[in-house]
Amino acid sequence: MTGFVHDSERPARLGMPEAIFCGGKDDATIEAIVAELAQGDAPTLFTRLPAARLAALSASAQAALSHDASSATATLGGTLPARAGRVAVVTAGTSDLAVAHEALATLRFSGVEAEVIADVGVAGIHRLFARIDHIRSFDIVIVVAGWDAALASVMGGLVGQPVIAVPSSTGYGVAAGGMSALHSMLSSCGQGVLVTNIDNGFGAACGAIRMLNMTHRIAP
Amino acid sequence: MTGFVHDSERPARLGMPEAIFCGGKDDATIEAIVAELAQGDAPTLFTRLPAARLAALSASAQAALSHDASSATATLGGTLPARAGRVAVVTAGTSDLAVAHEALATLRFSGVEAEVIADVGVAGIHRLFARIDHIRSFDIVIVVAGWDAALASVMGGLVGQPVIAVPSSTGYGVAAGGMSALHSMLSSCGQGVLVTNIDNGFGAACGAIRMLNMTHRIAP
Amino acid sequence: MTGFVHDSERPARLGMPEAIFCGGKDDATIEAIVAELAQGDAPTLFTRLPAARLAALSASAQAALSHDASSATATLGGTLPARAGRVAVVTAGTSDLAVAHEALATLRFSGVEAEVIADVGVAGIHRLFARIDHIRSFDIVIVVAGWDAALASVMGGLVGQPVIAVPSSTGYGVAAGGMSALHSMLSSCGQGVLVTNIDNGFGAACGAIRMLNMTHRIAP
Amino acid sequence: MTGFVHDSERPARLGMPEAIFCGGKDDATIEAIVAELAQGDAPTLFTRLPAARLAALSASAQAALSHDASSATATLGGTLPARAGRVAVVTAGTSDLAVAHEALATLRFSGVEAEVIADVGVAGIHRLFARIDHIRSFDIVIVVAGWDAALASVMGGLVGQPVIAVPSSTGYGVAAGGMSALHSMLSSCGQGVLVTNIDNGFGAACGAIRMLNMTHRIAP
Amino acid sequence: MTGFVHDSERPARLGMPEAIFCGGKDDATIEAIVAELAQGDAPTLFTRLPAARLAALSASAQAALSHDASSATATLGGTLPARAGRVAVVTAGTSDLAVAHEALATLRFSGVEAEVIADVGVAGIHRLFARIDHIRSFDIVIVVAGWDAALASVMGGLVGQPVIAVPSSTGYGVAAGGMSALHSMLSSCGQGVLVTNIDNGFGAACGAIRMLNMTHRIAP
Amino acid sequence: MTGFVHDSERPARLGMPEAIFCGGKDDATIEAIVAELAQGDAPTLFTRLPAARLAALSASAQAALSHDASSATATLGGTLPARAGRVAVVTAGTSDLAVAHEALATLRFSGVEAEVIADVGVAGIHRLFARIDHIRSFDIVIVVAGWDAALASVMGGLVGQPVIAVPSSTGYGVAAGGMSALHSMLSSCGQGVLVTNIDNGFGAACGAIRMLNMTHRIAP
Amino acid sequence: MTGFVHDSERPARLGMPEAIFCGGKDDATIEAIVAELAQGDAPTLFTRLPAARLAALSASAQAALSHDASSATATLGGTLPARAGRVAVVTAGTSDLAVAHEALATLRFSGVEAEVIADVGVAGIHRLFARIDHIRSFDIVIVVAGWDAALASVMGGLVGQPVIAVPSSTGYGVAAGGMSALHSMLSSCGQGVLVTNIDNGFGAACGAIRMLNMTHRIAP
C-alpha cells in the first residue's frame, strides 16, 4: 500500500497536467504508481526520474513509460493535445540545461510548443543580443540561470512578455545550491520578473501553462 | 544633480509602466525627479512614498502628484489607458492590505481592472470557499500572505489561472521579515505558483501586466 | 566500554517509553546496548535503525530485536500495555511516510492505537475533505508534511483536537532539509499547532503520549 | 472598510477562543474591529495590544475593552466559562515574564486555571528542584525560556505531563531574537517536548486548550 | 583617554591613506582624535561621519575638518598629492550614490582623479551602452549596485580593466542589507570581478589605490 | 614539495603541543610530513587521522605512528612529560564519545591526566547528580554535547572550575552539524562557560593546557 | 511581584560573582531587585545598565548603586575581596572599548587586577608587537575584536596563557552584529582559543575567574 491518492481530474479541473514527482519516493512506490496508472489512459508526467532510477523498475513499468534522459522525465499514456502558445526556455550556461530540459519536457507533454536557447549568459552579452529577436518571437520566456543569475534581470529589460526566472543550483561557494541565484532573481531590477523554487523547471512550465489557460478569457 | 536617468520609452518599448521606487532615495532626489517629470506628460507611478514622505516635499511637487495613502503610491501625469483583463488581489489577513494595495494601485495606474479580496486565510478555510467562485471570475490571481503563506498553495489547487504569490513581512519570530512566507511559497505544492520578492506588490502587478501584454499574441 | 547509562526507570518515572536513538551510534555500541538490555525484560524501542544497519549486527542481536523496516525501528522485550486514546498520523504526501511510520511504531510500541492517513496535501484539498470526518474521530492528530507544510495550518482550522506538526525533510531547493516546512509550521495561522524537530516522528508520538498521560488527571 | 472577516463560530466549531492579533494592524483597523465586535456579545481576546496602543484608541473602544498591561492583552465581552484542567507557566528568567503572561491571560480568558512560576532557570538548578513538586501538581507545563533554553530539556526529564516549550526573544548576540532558544528546544533531549514560534505565549495556551478539549473523549 | 593609537606612517609604509572610521566611535572619541591629529599636519580622512554627527562636535573640531555631506566624509590637513590614474565609479541606481561618493571622496583625498557615472543599471541596458565608451576611458572601474547587482557581471564582460564590485545595502525583502547583491557579485560570471564588503566605498577606493601603487613597478 | 613549514619550537615558545591537523591534507602530504618528522625526536600529535586514512600510508609511516582509533589520533616521538592538573571530559550522550576521545588523547599526549565521564545528559538529570561529586574532583571540566547542549549550562551552575564547552555535530534537523548546540552553549546561562568550534576536542584540550600553563604563575 | 529569585549563595557555592543582567528587564523589575538587595549586604554587580536607564530609577535606587558609565555596570554592597591573578583585556580597535570595559568592571568587582590595552589590531601589526611583552606579563589574556577578529588568532600564536576571545558587534555589512568576528574566533588557527557570545565581556571575565578559582588546587 503506497498511500498514493491519484488526482485524475486535475487536467479537467484546473487545466494543468497530472504529474508525479519521483524525487522523494522509493522504487516500490514508483513501481506501484506506474502499475496503477497503466490501467487507465490518463496522460501522466513523471519528473525527477533519471535513467538510473528507471533502470531499477520492472520491465513492465519501463515498457509503460516513455523516458527522456536529458530531462529525467517520463510520460505514460501519451501527451496532452496541442494548444496555442510558444515558450522560449533560455539558459545562461550549458550547466543549466538539465533544468531547462525539465521545463521543455513538461511544456511538450502539455501540448505547448517550446524551444531551448542555451548559453547566452551576460558575461559575453553579445551572445544574448545575437539571439534577442528570436527570443522576442515567443509568447513567454523562461530564464534558467545559476551563479549571479544576471540574465534574468537583463531579459526583464529587453522583453515585455512574461519572464519566469528559474534559479539553478549550478555553482560553488556562495553560489552553491542556487541560493545566490534565487535571491538575485527575487531582487531583480527587471519589472515583474516572477520566480520559482531552485531547479524547478517543472514549476516554471506549469506557470507558463496557467498563463496560456488564461488567454482565451481575454478578447484580443 | 541627482544622477537620475529617465527611461521614458519604457511603456512603448516593453508595454510596462514607468515607475520610480522612492524607497532608497532622499527627499531632494525625489523632489528633483518630480520637477523633471512634471515638465513632460508621461504618466509615471511613484511607489514606497508614504504620506509622511510626501509631506516633506515642496508644495509644487505635492501638487504635481496624486497620492494614495493606503498603497503609499502616487501618480504624476495621469494613468495609462484602460486595457483588457481583470486581476484579483487576495490576502490572507488584514495585515497584508498595504502590500495588496500597492499591487492594486499599480494595476489601476496601468489601466487594468483589479479588486482586493481580503482576509480569506486558511485557518478558517470556509471563508475562502465562500469567495472562491468570485475569485475564479478573474483572469489572474495575486495572493498576498505572510506567516505560513499556506493560502498560496491552497489557491494553486483551486484555480487554473496564473497565481502570483507575494510573501508579506507580517509576522514575528521565524515569520518576521517574511522569509518564512517566501520559502513556503517557493516550496508550494500548488503547481506553477510563481513568486515575487517579499512585500513586492508592485512586482506582482507588473508580472500580471506582462501576462496581459502577451494575450493578444495568441488567437483565442 | 560504551559509556551507555541505561535509564530503566523512565517508564515508571515519567510514563514515557524507554528508547535508544541509533542515529549517532556505531555498530559496536548498538551491539553492546542490545546485549545488555537483552539480559533484562524491559520493553525498549530502537529508532533510526534501518535494515542495512540491522544486518550489520550479530545474529544474537538480530534475534533479540523485532524489526520494522518501514519505520526503521525495532523493539526488544515486547511492547508496553495497551492504553486508552487513538492517534491519527496524517501525511501530505507519500514521501512523508517514513517519518509517519516512525510515529506509528512509537505509538504502537507504547500501547496506543494509531493509524496512518496518507497523501492528503492541500494542493488537491478535496482529498483532505474526503477524509476529514474520519480524522476527526481520533483524539490527537499528528501532521507530517514537507515543502510548504500548508496541511498543518489547514488542519488546525478544521479540528479542535491537539495538532502536532512534524516537518519532513522531503523537498529540494529552499525546501531541502525541511527548514521551509519547519518555519511554515511554526508560523502556522492555525491556533495552537505545536511543532517538533524535522523528521521527528518519534518526538511527535512522545508528545501525544504525554497528552494521554494527563487525561486521567482530569475528571470528564 | 477593514476587510476584516470575523470567525464568530470558532469557539463552537473548534472549542478554541476567538482572538484578534493586533501586531500587524493599524489603529484604524483595530478601532473598527472593536466597534464591530462590541455590537455582539461573543467573548473575544485581543493580543499584542500594549498600553501605548490602547491609548491611541477612542474612548468608546477603550471602554469596551478590559485591558491587562503585563500581557499586552485585552478582552471584550467577558471570558469563556470555566473548564477542567490546570496549567503551569514556568519561566527561566524574569525577562520571560511578558511572554508567560500572554499565555496566562489566554488561558484565563478561556476558562482554564493557570499560574506563573518564574525564574527557575537551570544555571541555579536548586531553584527548580525547590518548586518541582508544585509544578508536578499541574496537568500541563508551559516552559518559557530564552538564551540556551535548557530549562525545557530538564523539565522534559522531570515530568511526564505535556511540556509545551516557548522560546523567548530575550538575549543578545547569537541568542538575539530567540533563534538560539528555538533551535535548542526543537533539539531537546527531553522526549516529546513540543514547541511554538518565538514569543508565542498565545499559541502555547491554545495548544494546551486543544489538549483539554480532548480529555473528555477518553474514559479515565 | 581614547585608547586610540595613530598609525601616522601608513602613507609612507604602504602608500595608503591614513583614515579614521567613525562608525563605531562615540562623539568624545572622535573629538579627541581630531584634537590630537590637528596638532600635526598629516592629511587624514574621516569616513562615516554624516552631517548630524559633525554637528555634535566642538567648533574647533568642525573648523579643523573639511566636510563633504554627500559622502559623509571629512578631511583634516588637506589631501595627498596628485598621482597618475583615473577611476570610474559607476552605479546601478541613484540609491547607490552615497556609497559611490564615499569611494569618490577617498580617491580624491588620495590624489586620484575619479568620476561618478550614475544610474546605468541593466534593467534598461541601453543606458549602460550609451556610456560604455566613456567608462572604458578610465583605468579602473568601481561598480556600486544593490538588489541583484547584475551590473557587475555585465561590466565584467564589457571591459578588460580591473572591476571592483561594491554591493550596496539598498533594497528590501531578500535584498535588504545587501547580502543578495554581495552573493551575486561574488558569484559573478564576469571573470576576475573582485568584491568588497557591503557599502564599502572606502575599501573599493583603497583597492584601486593599491593597484595604482603597483603600476610604476612594471615597465610599460 | 608539500609546502609544510614545521613549527618545532612551539612547545618551548608557548608550552603548547605540536600537532598536525590531517583533515584537509591528502595522503601524500601526510606521508611527507611523517617522514620529515620521523627524522627528529620532537613528540608530535596527529589529529583527524581515522584508521582508514592510516591504512593508506606506507608501512614506514605506519610504523612511526602510534595510533588510537577511538580518537582518530596518532602520536610520533612519544608524548610530553607529565604535568600537574586533572581534567574531566564529560559527555551528554554516547554519540559524543569520538569528540571526547580527541580531547582525552590530546591531554594525555600533553602529559595531563584526564578521564571521560560519559552519558550524563540532562534528559535524565539523576544520572548527572550521581556523578557530580566525582566531576568536582577535577581541576577543569570539558563538556561535550550535541542537540540542545543543555548539559553545558547545568554544569556551569554546579561547579566553580573552568567549564569548556564543545558542541558536537551529532543530531538531525535543526541540530544537524552542531549549530544548535554551538548557539546554545554560547548563550549559556551558566556564567563564564567558554566555547570551542564544533567537534573541536583538540581545541578544548589546548584551552585546558593554556590554563595549566598559567597556574604556576600564581602563588597559592 | 517580579518573580525574581535571588541566588545569594552563588559566590560561596561556585566562587563566582552574583550578577543581575538588566538587558531584558523593565525599570520596575530593576527597581524592585535593587530595593530587595539593598536590604542585605551581599556585593552584587548589575550589567547592561547604561546611564540612561540608571536615570529612570528612583533616587533611593540610584543612591544604592555605584555606577560606571563606560562599562554600563553598577555595583551594590561594594566589591568582592582582592584575589591573586592579573588579567589583560586587549582590544583590536577603540570601538571595542565598551565591551572591554564590561570585562574590566566585572574583574575589578570580583577582586581581580585587570587592565585594558586598546587598539592593537593586526592591520598595523607593529602596534601589537610594541606591547606584546607587557601583555605577556599578565596571567590571562582577554581579546575583544569585531570585524575579522584576526587579533585573536595572532594572539593565540604569541602567548601561552589562556586566551579568551570576545567577538564584538562593531562593524557593518557582513561584520554587522558580530557574527563574522564570532565565526572567525571559533575557527581560529591559534590553538585553544576559547570564545564567548558576542559582546559578552561579563562572560569572558567570569571565564577568567573560573580559571583563577582553579589555580589554588594545583601545587606549583
Next chain:
Amino acid sequence: MTGFVHDSERPARLGMPEAIFCGGKDDATIEAIVAELAQGDAPTLFTRLPAARLAALSASAQAALSHDASSATATLGGTLPARAGRVAVVTAGTSDLAVAHEALATLRFSGVEAEVIADVGVAGIHRLFARIDHIRSFDIVIVVAGWDAALASVMGGLVGQPVIAVPSSTGYGVAAGGMSALHSMLSSCGQGVLVTNIDNGFGAACGAIRMLNMTHRIAP
C-alpha cells in the same frame, strides 16, 4: 548538441583568457567542447577538471589536453604570450594548496610569472615574517586562506601592493565550506583587501590579469 557558444574573441576583446569551467558539465559536454576547440588553435584553459574526470574522456580528447593534476586544470592549444608582472600566491596552510595551484596555473597559462609561497599562517607569525621581504618583491599578492583567514588582514597591513583574498573551503564546524573565511576577508581591517568567491583561484588570477592589463595605460 551541447548548446555551448564559444567566445573566441574574449582574449582580443578583454585581454582575458578564454576558459571553460568543467564543474557543472557532464562528460559528453566536455568531450564535445574539446573536440570543437581542438579544430582551432586558440589557447584555452579548462578548470575544475580533476584527473578522475580527465580519465573519463576519449583518448583523442586526452591527447589534445595538457593536464596538471595539482590544480585540476588543463590547457589546449598552448599558452598565451609572456607578459610583464609577477604575482605571489601565498597560502595560510598546506590544505589551501589546491586553490593556490588553480591561481598559479591560470596565471602561467596567461603568460604571467607566478610563485606559490605556502604555509605562512598567522598562528606562528614568525613564519610569515621570515618570508615577507620575498613576498614584497612581487607586484600583486594573492592570499588563499580558510578557517579564520586572518592572514589576509595581516598581509593587508604589511604590503602596499594589491591584495586579492581567496577564502578556501578547508575547515570544519563554523569554518566548513569557507563562509567563515569569506566573511572574515570581507570584514578585513586591512585597507583595500579585495575578495573572490570561495575556492576561486581562477577568479583571483583573472583579477590580477585585469590589473596587469591596466598598467600600460599609466605612464610610470
